[in-house]
Structures are given as structure tokens and as C-alpha cells.
């Protein structure tokens with residue numbers, strides 16, 4: 001009589017339940033049906049009561065159609081490449097949502113004819129960097145450099161200092177990228193030192209440009225010398241500067257980090273940079289420099305293969321014109337405010353479990369290597385690192401000296417309650433007794 005197999009509801013009936021039907025609208029019917037079939041099998045096997053089927057289906061479904069999991073970045077690394085670099089500002093998020101539908105990205109609504117693609121984003125970039133006569137946007141920093149290498153350097157020579165042969169990450173190297181486009185690299189100087197005379201001696205009739213690459217993810221200390229852009233600009237060939245992190249103007253907290261305005265004023269013909277590092281915008285690559293040069297790059301056939309989508313253009317414009325993006329906010333955060341937040345959070349989590357400590361954040365993502373950003377963190381038992389990383393939302397900190405640090409430099413205030421909940425849940429699941437440390 002009470003055999004669960006006989007009381008197991010039919011698939012269609014479960015799919016018709018309002019919460020399940022709503023989930024199917026949001027996530028797609030196939031995925032929801034697969035979950036229903038799974039749950040019904042458990043019900044038939046007797047491991048689930050028939051009246052719990054609908055709830056079990058809903059509990060089993062993911063929150064979204066993307067398998068990407070949202071993460072609270074508590075690493076203290078402001079631009080964390082593995083976490084998708086710069087988090088977008090709310091203005092940029094809104095712009096992306098708006099741009100997801102049909103837009104006038106390449107249509108002049110007044111005349112009904114083709115318009116300049118992404119005119120608003122390009123105008124915002126020009127306004128933010130008045131020293132650039134021309135601006136163009138491509139898919140990422142590497143693409144910006146690739147376009148320059150291909151358009152100006154293919155079949156010709158590009159002079160670069162040996163100390164600037166940078167590996168950017170995941171095994172990708174700037175010299176390999178440039179050479180893959182048919183450039184012959186002429187290396188000058190040594191790992192630690194290069195002089196203007198080295199460049200002079202290397203320049204010949206086949207020199208397309210001198211490439212200056214910011215060694216953004218390492219520092220060389222000791223007996224070193226390099227040649228700055230203003231000196232290179234006296235050599236009579238264009239200077240292309242890959243500044244990497246995308247600062248448009250000097251930042252008081254990062255005095256050694258190159259910026260586009262200063263580099264252009266020093267005489268660079270072109271500056272390339274990423275949009276999702278210190279600029280705090282979407283993944284994209286910026287090309288800033290002399291108007292005719294940028295125009296020739298924009299019209300080059302290869303430019304079409306590096307074209308950015310409308311979502312990127314919308315987010316970039318909103319980043320440049322809207323409120324302070326999270327990356328800039330993190331760089332402006334005062335350590336004493338962060339420590340006050342850490343103390344509050346430690347109390348909310350439970351003083352036996354958490355303590356507030358001073359810490360050091362980093363720019364990350366290839367920016368200001370070695371520059372510590374004074375910060376504060378909540379210290380927890382390191383055993384919580386894995387459960388917190390696997391939680392929902394995932395909270396990623398870093399383990400230092402046997403403790404898990406959740407660094408507040410990169411945690412927006414509005415996520416603090418989520419962090420407290422996540423830590424409490426992880427601690428409860430791990431059976432970490434209050435009082436453990």
C-alpha cells in the first residue's frame with residue numbers, strides 16, 4: 001500500500017509544479033527534466049519521499065545557466081587574473097545588460113546609415129586621455145600589441161631590450177607573440193642593463209619601431225639600468241610602449257607604474273595597454289597615440305580579427321564615464337578603515353574563530369610588482385580554506401603562516417554579510433569548535 005514506487009509522481013506532473021516550471025523557463029527544459037528524472041529514480045528506489053520530490057528537484061538545480069561560479073575575492077589581489085581581473089562597476093554592469101539587446105553600436109539613428117562602431121566608448125577614451133590624438137580598442141592587451149606588430153613590423157625589425165622579454169602568463173611570451181607575426185626581433189643590452197647607445201647601434205633602415213615593454217610582473221634590483229621613453233624618442237624611429245596595466249594618468253599610490261599620458265608626453269608614438277587591469281574595466285586592449293598611426297591600425301585587415309563586441313564597448317564607456325570602479329576604490333581604501341571593517345567582521349563571525357589582523361594586498365594582474373598595499377584581513381583556521389572556496393558563493397582567501405586570511409582590500413562592503421554567512425556555514429560543516437584557532 002505504502003510502496004514509494006507506486007506513489008512516485010509522473011515526470012510531467014513534477015515538471016508542471018509551479019516552482020519547477022519557473023526553473024525550466026529560467027534554465028531550459030532539458031536541464032530541469034534531467035534533474036526531475038534523477039530525483040524520481042531516487043524516489044522509486046525509496047530513498048526520497050514522494051512529497052519531497054519537487055523540493056529536491058529545485059534544490060538540485062544550479063542558480064544560473066552558466067557553470068561559472070561567482071566568487072568573493074578575499075585574496076587582497078586587486079586585479080586577480082584567475083578571478084577574471086577587474087570586477088565591473090555597477091554602471092558598467094548596467095551598460096552590459098542594456099547592450100545585450102539590439103543597440104545602435106554601429107548605426108547612426110539620425111540618418112539610418114552605418115555609424116562609427118563604438119563611437120561613445122572611443123570618445124570617452126579620448127576624453128580620458130587627451131594626450132592621445134587617436135584611440136582604438138581591441139580584444140585585449142596582447143591583441144593591441146599584435147596589431148601594432150603585424151601592421152607596422154611584419155617583415156621588418158623591432159628593437160627591444162633583453163630585460164623586457166617578458167612572459168605574461170600561462171606560458172605566453174611577448175617576444176613569441178611579436179615574432180609570430182613576422183617581426184624580426186633585435187635584442188639589445190643584457191638582462192639587467194641597457195643603454196641608449198645599444199639601441200642606437202641596433203637601429204637600421206629595416207627598423208620598424210623600438211618596443212618598450214613594462215616588466216609588469218617582476219622587478220630587477222641591484223646593478224640595473226634602462227632607457228626611458230623620452231630618450232628612446234630621440235632615436236628617429238617610432239617608440240611603441242606596452243605599459244600593460246592601463247593607467248591613463250599617474251596614480252599617487254603607484255609612483256613607479258607607467259601611465260599613458262606621461263608615456264605619450266615623453267614621446268611614444270603609440271601606447272598599448274589592457275582595459276581590465278588598473279583601468280578597472282572589461283577585458284579589452286587599448287591603443288593610444290598619434291592620430292594617423294592609430295587610424296592606419298584601425299583600417300588594417302588584421303584589426304577586424306581583433307574587434308571588440310558591443311558588450312565590451314558599453315562596459316568600457318561606463319567604466320570611463322561612470323562612478324569610481326571597484327579597482328580604483330580598492331586602491332583608494334585607507335588601511336585604518338579596512339582594519340575597522342576586519343574587526344567588525346571578526347566579531348560578527350565569532351571571536352573564538354576569527355581575529356582581525358593587518359595584512360598586505362597587491363595590485364596583481366601584472367601591475368606594480370612588489371608594491372605592497374597596506375590592508376587588513378580576517379584570520380581564520382586554514383582548514384576553512386577549502387570549504388570556503390567550494391561554498392556558494394565561493395570565498396577565496398589566501399593561506400599565510402598557517403592561517404587563512406580573508407583580505408578586505410578586495411571585498412566590497414556589500415558582500416560582508418555573505419562572507420560572514422559563508423564562514424559560519426563552513427565552520428559548522430567542518431565541525432570547527434568555537435574557541436579553535
Ligand SMILES: *Cc1c(COP(=O)(O)O)cnc(C)c1O
Nearest residue numbers: 140141142214216243244274366
Ligand atoms: C598584462 C600585460 C599584457 C597582456 O595583456 P592582456 O590584456 O592580458 O592580453 C601585455 N603586456 C604587459 C606589459 C602586460 O602587463
